[in-house]
Structures are given as structure tokens and as C-alpha cells.
Amino acid sequence: MVREIIAGIVIVYILGMLGIGYYFHQKGIADLEDFFLAGKGAPWYLIALSFFATAIGAGGTIGLSASTFEAESITAFWSYGIAIFSFFIVAFLLGHKLPKTRNITLPSMLEDRYDEKTRAAAVPFYLLRFISTLGAQWLAAGTIISFLFADAITVTEAAIIGAIIITAYTVMGGMSAVMWTDFIQGCILFVGLWLLAIIGMMNLGGFSSATSQVTDVAPQAFDLFAMKWTLIAGYVVTLVPTMLVRQGYLQRIMSAKSPRDGFVGTTLNGIIGLAFIPVPLIIGAIGLVMYADIQNPQLIMPQMAMDILPDWLAGVVLAALAAAIMSSGDSFLLSGSSNVVDDIYIRYLNPEAGRDEQTRISQITVVGLMIFSLGLALVVPGIIDLIVFGAVALTGGVLVPWLATFYWPRGTSDAAFWSLIVGAGLTVAWWWIGYFAGTSEYMGLHPVFIGLPMSILLFFGISLMQEPEYEKALATARKHNLEDLERKTKRAMNQGEQRKPPTIEDTD
Template identity: 30%
Template sequence: MSGRPRSQQYALVNLHLPILLVYAFGLVVAGLWYSRKVSSTRDFFVAGRQLGAGLLFSTMLAANIGAGSTVGATSLGYASGLSAWWWVGSAGFGSIVLAFWIGPRIRAVAARHDLRTVGDFLEYRYGHSVRALITVMLWFGTIAILAGQLIALAWVLNAAIGLPKSVGCLLSGIVMTIYFSAGGIASSARVNLIQLTVLLLGFALALPLSVDSVGGWDVVTGVADGDYGNFWNGPNSGWILIPMLVPAFIVSPGLLQKVYSATDDRAVRVGVGATAVALLLFAVIPPILGLVALSAHPGLENPDLALPTLLMESVPPVVGSLGLVALFSAEVSSADAILFMLATSLSQDLYRRYLSPEADDVTVLRVARLAAAGGGALGVALSVVAESVIDVMTIFYTLVSVSLFVPIIAGLYLRWTRTPEILTAIVTGVTAVLVTHLAATVQIGISAMVGLIVSVTTAGLVGAARISMRQERRER
């Protein structure tokens, strides 16, 4: 906040701090209030399968507009320009596929067989070995994306009230863990509606006022000359994000399990379809805010601070406070989807499946809440030592795309696929990502592309070999 006199800085802290505290307290109270009706794992995991199109839209959009779509995408806009559109735009493309093809189909399977997690689907389709492998891999990957949300929240608190990053990560982790652990998806879906309203209102006010503060659109478009004006490609952004992000937003467990909660296929098509449209439109905002921040505050050492700094320095204080609260909403609403993945994977996919198959609903619900708390603690620990929002989120999105895309798509549309080819696809795809990443410095998205190609190819080869061998045995 070096751009304002010290007296104004203290005044801003006095304004922002109570607003953020009241809002955070309100989220916790709302989560605890809605959790009163959550008494079973069916409510906690899939909200009783009673989410209509409206609630599904709000909880899906709130989950998708998080640290990567706000702080992360704006930092890409600050560093790369208009090509940052592809970070959120790719999520919109993935949501279109989820809305009209994958979502309705997997929801129907889940409802018919009372499946509550993606792990349930993987075991139903391929057996327990695939479920166990994916559960372990994604649990560690999910910690990374949770850390990304906490880093973004910490930078918001740092810019607003000067809190050290480590303290901001800790406080943010406490807030999101308490309100989610109480009620799971049944309560978070309703709290997400509050968060989404605040988020959209904050950005709707902050965008035009921040543009006006730097001299209008002519100044912003002037900054977008040269490489910054290249829509298709930029440093760590552009169309190359497609192989990493589009599959992730089709098969992410946190999103699929929200789809499980829908009342029917129409709710999925309408709710998730509306989410896709909103994401494609929202994708324009972070690159513009990044360019505005570049105009107003060139030379920031940490691009992750571009958006918080812009809200603190370049808009009226009241609007800045609302914008910071909107950011807080965005990160917390995404974090609850992540905690949901952590809670369900440990309680349903590991505890009930392998450790205590006879456990009743009360016990599994308690384990789910403890798993969310434990995952939150690990996320805080990683966020304290990690630096960049985009870096840690890239780990998760790449892992999800490469490990889950083939199992989910093949499980829904290719009846001939079996466990051997799926295990091969997962292991070879993830191995290819690691080898590509370690062997050379590659642009973001390249390792995911290589992993997907290897995963699809090896699954096809193993499947073809298995079918050929089976036919030979029959002919004998």
C-alpha cells in the first residue's frame, strides 16, 4: 500500500479489517446453520440428490471461480496480457462437455447405483484397484490446489491489512475448514449462493472503476500492444492451456460429485450449461484487470499481488473493500469443493471401503469431517512454503487430467474397457508427465498434453491386445 500516505493506509486497514472479519464470521455461521439438517452421508456427500438447476449453477460457478480464476488469471494477465483469457476460458469449454455429455450420463449411473463419490464409480466400473490408485494419487494432488486457494487468500489479507503470508494462510484455512466440515455439500451449496452474489457484485463494480482510474480504455488497450495483445499465445498462457484445463474441468472429482447431487439430467444440463456460459464471459475480466494493474502498478515483484494491489490502490475504498470480500468469497467457495474431495476420498473411498466396511453413517460422517480438517491442515502447511498460485494449481490440474480423463470417459462410453488398460493408462500417463517435466523446461500445458497422448495410446494398445488374445482363445 505504498502508493497512499500512511494515514490513509491506517484508515483503509480500519475499513477493510472489520468488513473481512464480519464476512468470514458470517460464512462460518451460515455453514453451521445449514449443517443442522445434515445427519447422513447421503446429505453430506450428495445433498440428498436434491440440487435443482439454480443451486447447481451457483455451487458449480462458485467452485470454478477461485484462486486460479481470480488472483492467478489476473497475475497471468499482468505478465502475459490477453492470452490469460484461456485460463478461465478453458474451464468454460470443459464445462460445456460436462453439461451436455458427461454430466447427465454419470449422474444417471450414480443415482441408479447410489454412487456417492468418483471412487464409487471407478470401483463399479473397474474394480477396487483402480479406485485405490486414483484415491491415493488425487488426495496428494488435491492438497496442492487447496494450497493455491490459501495462498491467494493470504495475499488478499496481506494487501488489505498487512498480515504476513503464513498467518493469512492459517486464518483462511481455519475459516474454510470449519464452515465446510459442518455440513458438506448440503450446506456449502447454499452458502455458495451468498458467496457468488458477493463475488459477482464486487467484480462488476471493480472492473469499470479500476479502468477509469488509469485513464480509460485507451490506456488499457495501449498497454495491450505487442506480445500483451496476442490472444492466442503468451508466456505460460494461451491455447496451450487447453490440454491441462479442459479435461480437468470435465472429470474433476469435486465437480462430478456436485453433478451427483442434481435432481435430474435437466438440472445438470441447465445448471452446468449456465456455468459454462458464465465462465466464458467471466474469462474476459482477469486479463483486463491484469493489464489495468500493469498500467497502474508496473514492476510488481510478485504478479500474484496484482489484483489485491489494484483493489487497494486504484478504486474507492468502499469498492476496494467489496472487491477484497469478493476475492475472499471466490477463494473460500472453491476451497470447499476441494475439501469435499479430500473428505469423501478418505472417508468413503478409503475408510469405508478398506478399513471399516461395516461402519455406520454416523461414523463415516465423523471421519469425513476429520478428513476435511486434516486436509485443511496439510493445505495450510504447503501454502506456507509454496510461492505461486499458478504453480501449485498446475500440479493438480495436470494430475487430474492425465489420471482421470481416460477412466471416466472410457467408463461411460466404451463398454469394452477393463481394469488392465485403465491401470496402464493411469501409470503411463502420469509417468510421462513426470519424465517430460524433469527432462526439460517446458511451457505450462505441454506435460499434460504429452501425458494425455501417452495415456490414451497405451490404453488403446493394451485393450486391443487383450481383446485379440481373448478372440484367439475362443478360436482354439
């Protein structure tokens, strides 16, 4: 009876999410900006909670609790804690700038600042990133949904159902629907899982008793620094730069209605994330006592919710948990589709497409990307491991020219292209070598440590050897209302004029 009640609540919850998608569909979608960036009208609170729900996803909920259980330590904190801390850096560097931009995707911004070939070089890596991420999200959603329905449906069937639901409200309402569903899911997830953690500790006799029982099982369970400092440093170096080029996250900021909303929303997302991170760690640690013999550690969180929460609350929390996994899926689905539509279809196949045609193609692309990524995940699951290098390639190749777009007007188009190609190429090559050697860090080096330094060297080296392209930087600054970049560019142009040697005409 308990499972029937919970399943009923989950179904009502999902219907509510679909209702939100239908509501925004009825309001109408004017253009690509409306579909992919919510019409650039998102307030700070919507950005914060939808950002949080997207960033947490499967890895920050069931994944983090499972990692704590398997490692018998809360050191799994570092993998997500550092990533969340990096959102403050994102807010500082890009929070005020991205809401002013007029582009849909990051590669299109690279073309504005540099040239077409730089944009074309970046697009494949973004698509690889989204395809691999989506595949993993569908399978995670399938695992939870199948569990909620007492294995009445298989994981494969549940993954298909979850993918269809997410795609439905994404197609209907675009970014507005995605952000509002994520907002609701983020609120319920934060409150519900904190309640689960607190009630879980009370179930073991309170905080002191719970920590004592956990440390009896795993003495280092609450030693945050049981991990080697070199690994922690590795997380810092790899995770922080990655957050600066993750389009699925940055499009949240690009959707803000003002620079203030973009900055405040991103900063608040970091605060909420840091306040949430202890939850899956606590639940994973409690699982060491309550579920010592569990076969699948990823089910600790949903199993605990069913065992110790009232039926109605367990239903809401489990629905939000499943939806949190979906919230990452809808964001990456929408973001990947924007690359296909804006960077490929409109840029090369049909530049004259009208607004209705653009919207229709966007919706078709969302469905197509879902089918393609789901098919790969279900039919050839191992391929997800083989194409995940798209994520590290972005950090190794796109990061430097991307940040320079806003901060260094001296950068040139050739420098951007070659730093992206070589940096991403070396990163991917090192990843492949490690893959066949059976390690993620061949010779003890993460692939980013190979590609990123070369990308930095090439970008600044080539730029300084070539003539400045200040006119491009100035045009980009004016198009996107980047006042700081415009001031820097004009100052550099004036200094360049002053350093020029006098000509014959000047001496006459």
C-alpha cells in the same frame, strides 16, 4: 480509517459464511451422501453459481489479472477461457449422467464398472491432486487476507486463519454449506468485479481513453492472438480432458437433484464463466497504467478496489475476492476428504461403520487434510511443486476408463487397470524429467501427450483382445440408472449372441 472499514466488512462477511455452516449443522447431516453431495438435492442455479465460484478461485481472479500485467497482454485469456469452454463439453457428456449415480467419488464408480484394483490405482492420484491444490489455495488466501489487514498479520498467519475459517464451515455443514457459501460469493464476485472493471475504465477517461493509454504502454495488450497457435492448441488438448476428471467439479453435478438440474447448472456455469473472464483481463490491463511500479502484481485487483471504489463496496468486493479463493479451497478440501473416507476408510478399514461413525470420520478427515496440506505449504513450500503432477496424471490415466464407464460397455477390467497405471505412470515420469530439466514441456511435449495416447491404445487394445464383460457393464447401468448404457450393453450382448458359431446342441 478506510482499511478499518474494509476490515470490518470482511469480518462481518466471514461471520456470515460461518453462520451458513452453522445453519446446515443444526439441520443435521444424515449420511455420507448428505455430507459430500448435499443429499443430492441441489437445484440448477445453486450448481451454476457454486461451480463458477469454485472454478474461478485464485487463478481466475488475482492470478489472471497478474498474468495479464506481467505479460503485457490479454493472451492469458486462453488458459482460463478454454477451461471454461470445456464446461460445455462436461455438460454434454456428463451433465445428464452424473446426477443419477449413487457413488460419492469417481474411484468408487470405477470399481463398480471394472474392479477393486482400478479403484485403488486411481485414489493416490486424486489425493495428490487435492493436497497440492489445497496448499496453493491456503497461500493465496493468506496473501489477500494479510493485504486486507494492512500487513498487521503475516501471510503465514493469514493463511492459517483462512484455512481454519474454511474448514470450520465445511465441517459444520458439508457440501450444502459449501455450495451455498459459494453461491453467495459467486454472485458478489461477478457483480462486484465487473463494477471494479467498469469504474477502473471510467477512472482512465472511459473505454476509448483507457484502451489508448494501455496500448501506449503495451502495444500488444489487446491482441488476443499474440500467443503462438501451438500454445493455444496445447491448452485445448490439455485443459479440456482435465475438466472431465476433476472430482472437485464433478461432485457439483453429482449433487444435482435431477439430470436436468445437472445439465442446466453446468451449462449455465460455462455461460457465467465466459461472461466473467474479461474482468480480470481488463483489470490487469488497467494496472499497466495505474500501477506500473507495483511490486506484487497479485495485489493489483485488491489495491484498485481500495483506491477507486466506495469504502463499503470495496469491503464487500474484497471480502468476496478473499472468499472466492476460499471457495476453491473448501471444494477441494471436501472432495479430497471424500476419497479418504469413502475410498480408504470405509472400503478397507471399517466397512461396517454406521452413519454416525461415517459422519464423524468425515469431519475429522476434513480437519486432518487441512492441517496436513497447510503444513506442507508452510513448512516445505517447494513440495507443492513436486506433487502437483497428480493433476496431469489424472488426465493421462483416469480419463479413458472413466468416460468409457458411461459410453463403451466393451471395456474390460484389465484394460482399465493397465491403461490407468501405464498412462498415469508415463505422464508422471515425463513430468519429473521436465522438472529436473527445468521445463514443464520436456522436448516440447506436455506430459499428457505422452501418457494419454498410451492410455487410449492400451484400453481399447486390451479390451478388444479379451472377452467382453457385459454383465459388469449391465450391473453398473442398472445400479446407477444409466438407461443409455443399459441399452448399449444389451444391444452389444444380442449382437454377440448372433455372431457365435452354432454348437452341436444347436444343430441337434
